Amino acid sequence: MTFHLDDFLPYRLSVAAAQISRRFAARYAEEAGLTIPEWRVLAHLNHSGTVSVRDIHNRVNLDKSMISRAATRLQEAGLVRKSGHEADRRLVSLELTSQGKTLMQRLGRIAEDFQTELLAEIGEDAPAMSRVLDRLITTQHME
Amino acid sequence: MTFHLDDFLPYRLSVAAAQISRRFAARYAEEAGLTIPEWRVLAHLNHSGTVSVRDIHNRVNLDKSMISRAATRLQEAGLVRKSGHEADRRLVSLELTSQGKTLMQRLGRIAEDFQTELLAEIGEDAPAMSRVLDRLITTQHME
DNA sequence: GCGAAATCGTTGCGATTGCAATGACAATAT
DNA sequence: ATATTGTCATTGCAATCGCAACGATTTCGC
Numbered sequence: 001m002t003f004h005l006d007d008f009l010p011y012r013l014s015v016a017a018a019q020i021s022r023r024f025a026a027r028y029a030e031e032a033g034l035t036i037p038e039w040r041v042l043a044h045l046n047h048s049g050t051v052s053v054r055d056i057h058n059r060v061n062l063d064k065s066m067i068s069r070a071a072t073r074l075q076e077a078g079l080v081r082k083s084g085h086e087a088d089r090r091l092v093s094l095e096l097t098s099q100g101k102t103l104m105q106r107l108g109r110i111a112e113d114f115q116t117e118l119l120a121e122i123g124e125d126a127p128a129m130s131r132v133l134d135r136l137i138t139t140q141h142m143e
Numbered sequence: 144m145t146f147h148l149d150d151f152l153p154y155r156l157s158v159a160a161a162q163i164s165r166r167f168a169a170r171y172a173e174e175a176g177l178t179i180p181e182w183r184v185l186a187h188l189n190h191s192g193t194v195s196v197r198d199i200h201n202r203v204n205l206d207k208s209m210i211s212r213a214a215t216r217l218q219e220a221g222l223v224r225k226s227g228h229e230a231d232r233r234l235v236s237l238e239l240t241s242q243g244k245t246l247m248q249r250l251g252r253i254a255e256d257f258q259t260e261l262l263a264e265i266g267e268d269a270p271a272m273s274r275v276l277d278r279l280i281t282t283q284h285m286e
Numbered sequence: 287g288c289g290a291a292a293t294c295g296t297t298g299c300g301a302t303t304g305c306a307a308t309g310a311c312a313a314t315a316t
Numbered sequence: 317a318t319a320t321t322g323t324c325a326t327t328g329c330a331a332t333c334g335c336a337a338c339g340a341t342t343t344c345g346c
Binding site (some may be wrong): 002003004005006008009010011012013014015016017018019020021024040043044046047059060061106107108111112114115116118119121122123125128129130131132133135136137 | 257
């Protein structure tokens with residue numbers, strides 16, 4: 001039997017993820033013109049308070065350079081404050097401004113609404129799906 | 144309660160997909176130096192015979208330009224043959240050369256092995272996962 | 287304490303990407 | 317038949333991305 005791309009899990013996962021990301025990006029594009037890296041940085045800052053670029057890099061699966069640039073843009077937009085870390089002067093401390101917090105409250109609601117819709121679409125298999133994602137993501141394949 | 148990125152389905156899906164794609168790309172990079180678009184074009188040609196750029200575009204979730212460029216590179220590598228369509232001269236007919244078929248036989252095996260490993264990692268939730276992907280992918284959200 | 291190695295954020299740069307425009311051809315309407 | 321509209325693949329271009337320096341700092345080894 002010949003190989004069939006449509007049955008190939010990595011491919012299907014990739015297509016699904018791209019479609020979902022696109023749908024969600026359309027939602028928050030109406031609210032604020034953010035790129036995906038910007039959205040991720042904002043969202044991470046929202047629940048983790050003050051952190052460094054490296055912290056976000058490790059948690060959020062984004063290249064350092066993207067985070068750095070996203071943070072600069074967000075600062076220019078008045079959503080994020082960048083400042084030097086007290087003890088270690090190599091580090092940059094990132095945190096939301098009050099304006100950034102206000103925006104994230106709205107975006108957080110939008111995100112949760114979207115997820116609710118999504119879970120409804122997915123239906124009863126949602127918990128299994130969630131378990132799979134946990135297993136795939138935490139499986140750090142050291143080489 | 145504050146929004147948490149780690150619990151957000153689109154984000155987790157995106158991270159999982161990127162990681163899996165990366166793992167798989169490492170596998171076939173050893174076998175042949177292919178980019179992801181090249182791999183997809185090859186894989187699609189493998190099971191669908193002779194088709195046009197547009198056909199692949201519709202089936203494989205890739206921009207026309209990427210397919211066009213991938214096809215050119217694959218032709219230069221001797222894996223794909225490009226020729227004008229008989230009846231409609233706007234179309235370009237793409238098909239694997241015998242060399243391309245030979246390569247895809249090896250790659251198909253690699254892909255299937257990888258998928259088998261992946262399914263083992265996923266475990267009993269695999270069927271549910273598969274159903275979810277079906278539902279997400281086929282849900283073409285017309286706007 | 288001092289030099290070497292590691293870490294952090296930024297920047298440069300080549301490669302990749304997605305979108306829009308183009309040119310070639312086909313289908314449709316009049 | 318001709319003109320208009322639509323479709324197809326390619327190309328150009330701007331934006332994005334990821335990797336690899338790089339300077340600034342800190343940590344480690346001795």
